[in-house]
Amino acid sequence: NAGVTQTPKFRVLKTGQSMTLLCAQDMNHEYMYWYRQDPGMGLRLIHYSVGEGTTAKGEVPDGYNVSRLKKQNFLLGLESAAPSQTSVYFCASRGNSGTYNEQFFGPGTRLTVL
Amino acid sequence: AQKVTQAQTEISVVEKEDVTLDCVYETRDTTYYLFWYKQPPSGELVFLIRRNSFDEQNEISGRYSWNFQKSTSSFNFTITASQVVDSAVYFCALILPNSGGYQKVTFGTGTKLQVIP
Numbered sequence: 001n002a003g004v005t006q007t008p009k010f011r012v013l014k015t016g017q018s019m020t021l022l023c024a025q026d027m028n029h030e031y032m033y034w035y036r037q038d039p040g041m042g043l044r045l046i047h048y049s050v051g052e053g054t055t056a057k058g059e060v061p062d063g064y065n066v067s068r069l070k071k072q073n074f075l076l077g078l079e080s081a082a083p084s085q086t087s088v089y090f091c092a093s094r095g096n097s098g099t100y101n102e103q104f105f106g107p108g109t110r111l112t113v114l
Numbered sequence: 115a116q117k118v119t120q121a122q123t124e125i126s127v128v129e130k131e132d133v134t135l136d137c138v139y140e141t142r143d144t145t146y147y148l149f150w151y152k153q154p155p156s157g158e159l160v161f162l163i164r165r166n167s168f169d170e171q172n173e174i175s176g177r178y179s180w181n182f183q184k185s186t187s188s189f190n191f192t193i194t195a196s197q198v199v200d201s202a203v204y205f206c207a208l209i210l211p212n213s214g215g216y217q218k219v220t221f222g223t224g225t226k227l228q229v230i231p
Binding site: 031033040041042043044045088090092094102103104105106107108110 | 118123149151156157158159160161164205217219221222223224
C-alpha cells in the first residue's frame with residue numbers, strides 16, 4: 001500500500017496563477033482532509049470530505065476549492081494564487097470505523113507563490 | 115473553543131539524555147482524543163499515539179512514554195535515552211469527535227527537538 005500520496009511535491013507559482021494539488025489514498029478511507037502548515041501555527045484545516053461527492057469548509061477555506069469525485073482522490077484547487085498561500089500543504093485520510101481513528105498524512109506539497 | 119499549547123518552541127538535548135515535551139489542552143467537551151505526531155526533517159507526519167479522555171493510563175512504548183493527566187489538562191511525552199533519530203518537530207493534537215464524521219482537530223504549534231550527538 002502506498003498510503004496517502006500527494007502530487008506535486010514542490011511548486012512555484014506566480015501571483016494570479018492557478019493550480020491543483022492532488023491527494024490519493026489506497027486505504028479505502030471515507031474521510032479526507034486538506035491542511036496547510038505555516039511556521040509557528042501548526043496545521044490548520046482548509047477543507048475536508050466525509051465521503052465521495054461531499055466537501056465542507058474547515059478553518060481557513062478562503063481562496064481554495066476542493067472536489068472529491070472519486071473516493072480515493074481529493075483535489076485542492078487554487079484559482080488565483082496569492083503570496084499568502086505560500087505554505088506546506090498536507091492531505092490526510094482516516095478510516096470510518098470509529099471517530100477517534102488517527103489521520104494518515106501524505107508527504108506534503110511545498111508551494112511558493114511569488 | 116479548543117486550544118492546544120506546546121510552550122516549548124525548541125529543545126536541544128545531548129544524545130542519551132531524557133527529554134519531556136509538554137502539551138496542555140483546553141476543551142469543554144468531556145469526550146475528546148489526544149494525539150502525538152512526529153514530523154522528521156523529511157517532512158511527513160507520523161502518528162505516535164492516541165489517547166481518549168476516559169483512559170488516563172500512562173503508556174510506554176520502547177523509549178517513548180506518555181503521561182496523561184486530566185486534572186492538569188496535560189498530555190506530556192517523554193523520550194528516554196534520546197537518539198539523533200529523535201530529532202524532529204513533535205505535534206500534540208486535540209480531536210473532538212462529531213457524528214457527521216468531521217473531526218474537529220486542533221494542533222499545537224509544535225516543539226522542535228534537536229538531539230546533539
